Every structure is written in structure tokens, then in C-alpha cells.
Amino acid sequence: MNRTFVLASAIGAGLMIATATAQTVGPQAPAAAAAPTASAPYAGPSKVAIIEYEQVAAATNEGQRALQELQKKYEPKKDALQQLAQEIDTLKKQLQAAPSTMSDDDRASRARDIDTKEKQLQRDSDDASAAYNADVQDALAKVAKKLGPTVMKYVQENGYTMLLNNTGQQGGLDVMWTVNGTDISQAVVDAYNAESKVAPLPPSAPTANRSTPQHSTPQRSTAPAKR
Numbered sequence: 310m311n312r313t314f315v316l317a318s319a320i321g322a323g324l325m326i327a328t329a330t331a332q333t334v335g336p337q338a339p340a341a342a343a344a345p346t347a348s349a350p351y352a353g354p355s356k357v358a359i360i361e362y363e364q365v366a367a368a369t370n371e372g373q374r375a376l377q378e379l380q381k382k383y384e385p386k387k388d389a390l391q392q393l394a395q396e397i398d399t400l401k402k403q404l405q406a407a408p409s410t411m412s413d414d415d416r417a418s419r420a421r422d423i424d425t426k427e428k429q430l431q432r433d434s435d436d437a438s439a440a441y442n443a444d445v446q447d448a449l450a451k452v453a454k455k456l457g458p459t460v461m462k463y464v465q466e467n468g469y470t471m472l473l474n475n476t477g478q479q480g481g482l483d484v485m486w487t488v489n490g491t492d493i494s495q496a497v498v499d500a501y502n503a504e505s506k507v508a509p510l511p512p513s514a515p516t517a518n519r520s521t522p523q524h525s526t527p528q529r530s531t532a533p534a535k536r
Contacts, residue, residue: 358469375448
């Protein structure tokens with residue numbers, strides 16, 4: 310299971326719910342103030358918030374309890390892996406301390422036994438790690454989804470205009486939310502077009518469908534013929 314994808318999906322779902330209720334959650338603007346539109350970029354002061362969303366979800370009381378429950382769930386598997394690792398270590402020490410009179414066949418048999426157990430330990434460890442990580446992601450994704458409205462309420466009540474998520478990965482600051490009107494993309498396009506004096510492309514003429522007959526086909530009357 311892709312860890313980033315699971316959390317991103319949960320975060321996105323939580324923020325979508327929060328954004329849908331933003332007008333009722335955030336502070337009410339004065340009646341005389343006009344809401345910014347796409348053609349009129351936001352002109353107020355910028356205030357950027359940064360959050361480590363995954364770490365926040367894990368640090369909540371709900372997240373801590375979920376992680377603790379998972380640790381208890383996987384405790385027996387952890388003990389079994391440690392026991393197998395100790396068994397392998399004991400076999401290796403016995404083989405190293407074996408007398409020189411041990412036959413080559415016996416020595417080779419013990420070495421194969423150790424190799425088989427080591428491969429089993431690796432497989433069991435990989436399977437346990439994958440299962441544990443998947444359960445952790447599911448647990449944190451549930452918390453992250455419910456965390457969205459709280460995050461949105463906080464950034465709006467405190468006057469932030471942009472929310473960035475610090476993913477902890479290389480180059481990783483992702484834009485999670487911006488106030489309406491802060492995206493200047495279209496405004497820059499319009500300004501450049503005005504300065505460049507380059508005319509827009511003419512609208513493409515509608516093409517006639519050659520396979521469609523251009524004449525009207527008389528419809529048959531459905532009324533019964535008079536005898």
C-alpha cells in the first residue's frame with residue numbers, strides 16, 4: 310500500500326469536507342467587503358501556514374491510541390521473530406564452535422539449516438513490516454480525514470491565506486489550500502496577452518459531419534391507410 314497516496318487521499322477528503330463548510334466555520338466578513346473573485350486577485354496581506362499533516366495526525370490523542378493498539382496487536386509476531394533470530398544466532402555459534410572432527414556433510418547440513426531459517430526470518434520480517442505499515446496507514450488516514458475541518462477552522466480564524474503540507478520528503482512542500490483569489494495564474498495570462506499584443510487564435514469553425522445526409526428525409530405517416 311502506498312503510504313503517501315493513502316494519507317494524501319485522506320487529507321484531501323478531509324479538506325474537501327472542511328472547505329465545503331468554510332463559510333460557516335470561518336469568521337464572517339463585513340457586509341461592505343466584496344468577496345475576491347478569480348478575475349480580481351486577493352489584495353490582502355499574505356500569511357502562510359505550514360503543517361506536518363502526518364505527524365500531526367499521529368500526535369493527536371486519537372492517533373496515539375490507534376498506534377498503541379497496533380503495537381499490542383503485533384507484539385506476538387515481534388516476539389516470534391526475535392525468538393527465531395535468537396535460534397539462528399545460537400545455531401551459528403554452535404557451528405563455529407564445532408570440533409574439527411565434525412564431518413563435512415554434517416557441517417554442510419547445519420549450514421543449510423541456518424540458511425533456511427535466515428531466509429524464513431527475512432520473509433516473515435518483510436511480511437510483518439508490510440502488514441504493520443498498512444495498518445498504520447489505515448489508522449492515520451482515518452484520523453487525517455477527520456482532522457481536516459479542525460485544520461481549516463484554525464487557518465481561517467487566524468487569517469492564513471495559504472496552507473502548505475511539509476511531507477518530510479525531498480522537495481516536499483505541497484499546497485493544500487489557498488484563499489479564493491490568491492491564484493494569479495489567469496491574471497498573469499491576461500496581463501501578458503495585453504502586453505504582447507498577440508491576437509488570440511480565431512475560434513475554430515464547426516466541421517460538418519460528412520457521414521450525415523444534408524437533406525431532410527420525409528417521414529412516413531403512421532396513420533392507417535383508408536380503404
